[in-house]
Amino acid sequence: MATGEHGHAVATIDPADLPFGSVVTGSGRVSAAQTYQEPTSSDVPFSPSQLSRLDDALTMASRETGLLFSLYLGDLGPDTAGRAAQLHDQLENPTDAVLVAVSPDQRIVEVVTGPEARLRLPDRGAKLAVMSMIASFKEDDLHGGLLSGLRMLAEQAGGRRRVHPTTAHR
Numbered sequence: 001m002a003t004g005e006h007g008h009a010v011a012t013i014d015p016a017d018l019p020f021g022s023v024v025t026g027s028g029r030v031s032a033a034q035t036y037q038e039p040t041s042s043d044v045p046f047s048p049s050q051l052s053r054l055d056d057a058l059t060m061a062s063r064e065t066g067l068l069f070s071l072y073l074g075d076l077g078p079d080t081a082g083r084a085a086q087l088h089d090q091l092e093n094p095t096d097a098v099l100v101a102v103s104p105d106q107r108i109v110e111v112v113t114g115p116e117a118r119l120r121l122p123d124r125g126a127k128l129a130v131m132s133m134i135a136s137f138k139e140d141d142l143h144g145g146l147l148s149g150l151r152m153l154a155e156q157a158g159g160r161r162r163v164h165p166t167t168a169h170r
Contacts, residue, residue: 031055045073045104050143057150061098066160067117068097069150076103076110084110098153102133104142109133109149117157125156 025031046054054071061069070091076083084101091097095114098121102109111126129152136145 025055025059045142054143054146054150057147061150061154061157064159065120065154065157066096067120067157068093069153070097070099071146071150072099072101073146074103076101076106076108080106080108080110084112088112088114098157100133100146100149100153102142102146104137107137109137111153121153121157126153129153129156 019032058069058071061067068091070088072084072087080101080103084099087101088094088097088099091099093114096116097112097114098117099112100109101112109130111130113121113126129149132152133145133149136142136148
């Protein structure tokens, strides 16, 4: 264990202990790819370079805001809002998490925020980001829409909140 930012204990991760498809990024974050079905070349919507840019956008949004940003791309089933909420609840810290769930075939975008994240990212801000994403999706730019949507959501949420040392114990 090491001590990270703000004096919290941080586990040291040995890359050899990670499952296949996982890496430790330069920032120390673990990035993992999971396959839910065996993809064919026509099933994979992004190049490795585009996936890297999406991962960077998620990392930057999370780092800048202090919220956990996640992206789900795939079918959400008949109850899209319910499935998106279920996926959100499975995240590491759903209270401070923002999930962008996109089902291109259903033409659905769901943004789910935890209670703390919602205080910083109101519905109006999320709707603006969704409208921007949809505009890009209509131009067949799934990757660009996701990047701009993540950027807009992070901007709406604002910077990481800091606790002032004199008010931390009140």
